[in-house]
Amino acid sequence: MTAQFKDVALDTILEMVCDPPFQHLGLDARVNGPANALWINGDNRTLSVAALLSLTPPAHAAQGKAPASGMIDATYTQRDGAVDLRKLKLNLPASQLEASGHLGAYPLASPSALRSISTPATSASSHRFCATWD
Numbered sequence: 001m002t003a004q005f006k007d008v009a010l011d012t013i014l015e016m017v018c019d020p021p022f023q024h025l026g027l028d029a030r031v032n033g034p035a036n037a038l039w040i041n042g043d044n045r046t047l048s049v050a051a052l053l054s055l056t057p058p059a060h061a062a063q064g065k066a067p068a069s070g071m072i073d074a075t076y077t078q079r080d081g082a083v084d085l086r087k088l089k090l091n092l093p094a095s096q097l098e099a100s101g102h103l104g105a106y107p108l109a110s111p112s113a114l115r116s117i118s119t120p121a122t123s124a125s126s127h128r129f130c131a132t133w134d
Helices: 009-015
Strands: 002-009 032-042 043-056 068-076 082-091 096-103 113-119
Touching: 002 009, 009 032
Parallel strands: none
Antiparallel strands: 002 032, 032 043, 043 068, 068 082, 082 096, 096 113
16 A cells, blocks of 8 residues: 655644654644555554655644754554664754664564764764664
8 A cells, every 4th residue: 555645744644653742842844745555464463564755844833833944755564663773864944964774663672773974063963873762
């Protein structure tokens, strides 16, 4: 099954797929692009959702939110509850972030291993970490 996102508010998607601490990140962006869901014989354990999405800022950002642009190239797999983040690029008014790697999503205590580069930081960095969120 393929869904085509067209000017969907980022917060709308986060409210559907994330727990409350991650539903509102303070970013104002519109999501555009395809997401393809695949599963075998109706077995939700075989579900995977691949997406190649662009992020565009609205003409006027909501008060208290940062206008954001960029892109997300990722696949979620139900069998391990993780996201294979091939590329995340996020442009904000005062900084940029690029990341890739393995993002543990469900349960929230799942380990993650992400590589990131941010600017303008004191230097580019590469981090490997295990994140646990309560």
